[in-house]
Amino acid sequence: MNSYASYLDEKNADQQKRQKLNHPPRQVGDHAWLEVKPGCEAVNPKYSLLDQAMWNLQLHQYLCFNEEQHYAGPFISSSDKYHFFERPSLSFSICMLSYCPGGSLGKIVYLWKVPDYMTTSEIIKSSLFIYERLKPRLPEFHTRKMRSDFISRYSNLSHTCIPKHILCSIYTDLTLDFTAMQNPAIDTRVQQAI
Incomplete structure (x- = not known):
């Protein structure tokens, strides 16, 4: 049981490291x-x-x-x-x-x-x-860091504040990010509104 716990800790650390990357973990040219x-x-x-x-x-x-x-x-x-x-x-x-x-x-x-x-x-x-x-x-999956950098960069671009859910939708459309929607119901309604 101890070895399985260490295996899970190692996989969790790998996943967190991938999520902090500034580029997609699986590049089209490499995979x-x-x-x-x-x-x-x-x-x-x-x-x-x-x-x-x-x-x-x-x-x-x-x-x-x-x-x-x-x-x-x-x-x-x-x-x-x-x-x-x-x-x-x-x-x-x-x-x-x-x-x-x-x-x-x-x-x-x-x-x-x-x-x-x-x-x-x-x-x-x-x-x-x-x-x-x-x-x-070919679909590419972006990391959380890439999305959060985009949102933080453009959230206060002008004097009007753009809501985070709209920025997420804009990011997905612009970059063709295939990452699963975090809240599908809200994301679908935002897509319809935009």
Whole structure:
């Protein structure tokens, strides 16, 4: 029991340290992976929905993987999802961008078709352009320190005082922060009012 208590204390200290950072703990550049997956002759039935959705796309046109649309049923476990993307059985070669932002979202996967005649280095080079286009779409979770710095900086900007809940809403809209709302009911009403 003593070792578990020390483990919890250590995790609590790590969490508090992350919350005091002036940058998101998981940066897109550090936690995104780009992989090339070769095509195959026969498509495995569990990949049929994904293969059909990707068949309609042009080369280098991306698709955000949605478990409900591109997989026949929910994944049983995280290892099941891992194995699904480890060796995909599709009728063409693909490039896959995986990003794990944290915040209990799981892994976000973008896929796009690439021609078979291109070398791996050419595919990676062309995929970097797609990565730059996707970067703003990838969610980022900001720390409490980042939000509190914004609020303290702009709370008394003019002679009129801007309420904290409105500043939080403005911060979320401006920075595309995906951190969970602290009070969803109030935040929803503020969004409607703004």
